[in-house]
Amino acid sequence: MAKPQESDPLPPTETLEFKWGKMRGKGGKKKDTQFYESFTLDGEDYSLYDTVYLQNGTQSEPHIAKIIKIWETPTRIKLRKIKVQWFFRPREISKFLKGIQIYYNELFFACGDGTGLTNINPLESIAGKCNVVCISKDARNPQPSDETLQKADFVFYRYFDVGQRKIVEEVDDKSVGMEVTNLFNKIA
Template sequence: MAEESIEFKWGKKRGIGGKRKDVQFYESFTYDGVDYALYDTVYLDSGGEFEPFVGKLIKIFENRDKSKKVKVQWYFRPGEIRKFVEGIETRHNELFFACGEGLGLANVNPLEAIAGKCNVVCISKDIRNSQPSDEALQKADFVFHRFFDVGQRKILDTIDDKSAGIEVKDIFNK
């Protein structure tokens, strides 16, 4: 059976990196007719066992071997961190954004693992966050206003100016 070809096109280049300076970074790409850019939130295939994972694109790059990769900083569903949210009231569509340092913060995935865009709206009252409109809230797949520190393994209400090298302005609503 012939492999169906999925449309793919790189967007704007960002720079070269990696130990051997052989990794090309990008700001965006088009995959299967959908435009993606840095800091977009996406669904990632979980192998079919669970609901898709949700993460924020924090790096987009192509290796020397032409493999296309995305680095994703994760959101957690309350059920994924159940023992850490015990006794905490959560909304039906609430996520917790990964922060801190350690396993579960972020990782690199094949670009092909992306299963589509996801609309996550930040409802934090933090002064650095622009408040979403009622319409934006109705269109949201998920909301978040709290963070899960993967190193300290606890829920936080606030976040530093940077998380995993990302400016807080790229975490909160644009």
């Protein structure tokens, strides 16, 4: 169930094409950290609340997470960072799934308070976008078409509370640390 801890920048293996997108504002203790809503990495556009694959040096399968904050540090060597909130694969939380039916491609979004909810990573740890479709029947969630479901890498509608270590089917903004609607499908 362990997700990576905050890490140092990845060693440069190749030059990645990079460009900042829309600025969000400044913050931090000295108001010198620049926050962003989007960026382009190797020709792919990323925005807040996109779901991404993150490189995983210890396993062959990448981790999956939702981007919840994007910024650049004000230090001499400017570091690009992302804060992510994790999705769990069933095998990562299998001992908490006893007696629960799951879809073959289902993920569980981290919620609650505790270790395993979020992490800060170098922006360059992103390995690509992940197409996760929300199948929640919540009235605020635009329901996916059959075609959208066919193209999905994964689906989700339930959550794993990292503090209580249990599966939950409904959450509020406080328990996920953002507006729940940011988890739902975007209207194209």
